[in-house]
Amino acid sequence: MKRPSFARWPCSIARTVDLLGDSWTPLVLREAFYGIRRFDEFQLELGIARNTLSDRLRKLVEEGLLQRQRYEDEPPRHEYVLTEKGHEIYGVLAAMSRWGDRWLADEDGPPITMRHDPCGHDTYAEVVCAHCHEPLKSEDVSRRMGPGYPERLKTHPSVLRRFSSS
Known part of the structure; x- marks a missing residue:
């Protein structure tokens, strides 16, 4: 069964979920932040099926999060930047990681620690x-219809109810 598209919903959360809402896309992006650029490296690090990886990389390129750059002519090979x-x-x-560290980490603590290099902490x-x-806390934030x-x-x-209760 194909999942519904939220790409045209009037909600930035829904649109972001449409882009990141499968199991692999955030992990492909995580690897890109770790410095992975080549198809075989993504595949090796993630253990992802080649066709699934091709689909996720294609989508991330189409959406403008990654750029495909040729690094070899014969045979033609590309990396993703x-x-x-x-x-x-x-x-x-990073916000997903913070939430996971707080609510999903083992007793030993978070599996990865982020270091802010400019201040060294x-x-x-x-x-x-x-x-x-x-x-920002949910109880301190109200929402209004934006210009878009x-x-x-x-x-x-249902829209009037949603925004009148905020």
Whole structure:
């Protein structure tokens, strides 16, 4: 059964899930952040089926998170390099890692520690308000329709309920 597409939903979470919402895509991106660039290296590190890896890399290139660059002419071979858009998804993966460290780690603690090289300290992702820099907590955040919310949906009863309760 094919999963539904959320790519056109008026919700950035749904659209991001559409891109990252399978088991392999976040792991392919994780490996790209670890410096993996070549198809065979991704395949070896992840143990992923070649056809699945081809599909995920193709999608990440189409979406502009990776760029395919030729590194050999005979036979033609390519590597996959993070783009600016790809680099910006790091915060999403770091936030997922932080949540997993808190709620899913064994008694021994997190399996991986992040070190912020500029200051030399171990760290973790924290989502903060862009203006006051206080941590974002669900109980402190309300949502409003943004400028990109589809006009045709603004008066739908379920939409009105969702935004009037915030």
